[in-house]
Every structure is written in structure tokens, then in C-alpha cells.
Amino acid sequence: MSLAVRWTRLLMVVSAAGFAGAAYAIRATMDGPIEQYSGxxxxxxxxxxxVIFISPLISPLPAGSAAIAYCWFIEFAQLTPVPAALSQRSWLARQLxxxxxxxxxxxxxPVGVISLVAAHWLVRARTHSRTDPTPTLTS
Known part of the structure; x- marks a missing residue:
């Protein structure tokens, strides 16, 4: 496993913890639409x-698509009685x-995902421009 992959995975763990901390801080201090939308x-x-932790080399658009699809899958699964029943029994199930x-x-x-797709795309573009200089024509 390359050093870049290790650093990417570490950054994703730290980022996820930061996002979770922000969500719980907002939930603890605010009420109403800001709490719901930010959550x-x-x-x-x-x-x-x-998604990035699992597949560090994935491109931003497929990563964003997978994240949104998963979120929507979980949300639409809530139309069934299964998530509610599991959530009554377990705090962790309720969170997930x-x-x-x-x-x-x-x-x-998608609001939470699209901003990260854009940031991921910018970082990748910047990294690739440093490692892959464009050839120049000389006469």
C-alpha cells in the first residue's frame, strides 16, 4: 500500500470524525431546519x-455518485418498517x-457530497498538474 493511499485513508477517518462531531454539535445546540438540513x-x-476510505484511488464523480446513491438507498429503505424497528432497539442502528x-x-x-466532489476534483487536478507536467514544444 502506497504512502499516498495511507495518508488518504487517514485523512478520510479524520474528516469523517470531524463531520460527525459537527453534526452532533449542531444537534446539541440548535433546533429546527438548520439541525435537520445540516444533519x-x-x-x-x-x-x-x-467511499474514499474504501477506494482511495476512485475518481470524484464515481465516488460522489456512490455516496449519494447509498444515502438515497438508506433514506428510501425507511419507507419500510425495518429501519424503524432496528432503530428502536439500537442507538447505532438509529444513527446508521x-x-x-x-x-x-x-x-x-447531495449538498454535503457535491462540495466534497468539487474539493476532491480540485486536489486531484492540482496533484496531477504537479506530477505530470505538460510537454512543451521546442524548436
Whole structure:
């Protein structure tokens, strides 16, 4: 495993912890739409970091697509009774699966993911421009 992959994975763990900490801090200090919307956006961001942790060399667009698809899958699964039943029994299940469907969350997951896709794309573009200099024509 390369050093870049190790650093990327470490950065994703730190990022996920930071996003989770921010979500819990907002939940503890605020109430209402800011709490709800930021929670969904930060959940999407956490899922994005998990995707990058699992596959550090993945491109930004496929990583973002996978993160949003997973978030939507979990949200739409809440239309069934399974997540609610599991959430009643376990705090961890409630954090991972939620308890009830909310259409607003479907719109806010991409907000958290798209900003990270853009940042990931910029970092990759900058890294590739440093390691792959464009050849110049000489006469």
C-alpha cells in the first residue's frame, strides 16, 4: 500500500470524525431546519469519506455518485418498517439507518457530497498538474 493511499485513508477517518462531531454539535445546540438540513448534508459527507476510505484511488464523480446513491438507498429503505424497528432497539442502528423517511433529506444529501466532489476534483487536478507536467514544444 502506497504512502499516498495511507495518508488518504487517514485523512478520510479524520474528516469523517470531524463531520460527525459537527453534526452532533449542531444537534446539541440548535433546533429546527438548520439541525435537520445540516444533519443530512453532513451524513452525505461522511458517506463520501467512507467511499474514499474504501477506494482511495476512485475518481470524484464515481465516488460522489456512490455516496449519494447509498444515502438515497438508506433514506428510501425507511419507507419500510425495518429501519424503524432496528432503530428502536439500537442507538447505532438509529444513527446508521434513521427511523423515518424524509423527502427533504433526499435533497440535502447531495449538498454535503457535491462540495466534497468539487474539493476532491480540485486536489486531484492540482496533484496531477504537479506530477505530470505538460510537454512543451521546442524548436
Amino acid at each position: 443530512a448534508a453532513l451524513s452525505g459527507a461522511i458517506v463520501y469519506t467512507i 439507518l434513521g427511523a423515518q423517511f424524509d423527502l427533504i433529506d433526499v435533497a440535502w444529501y
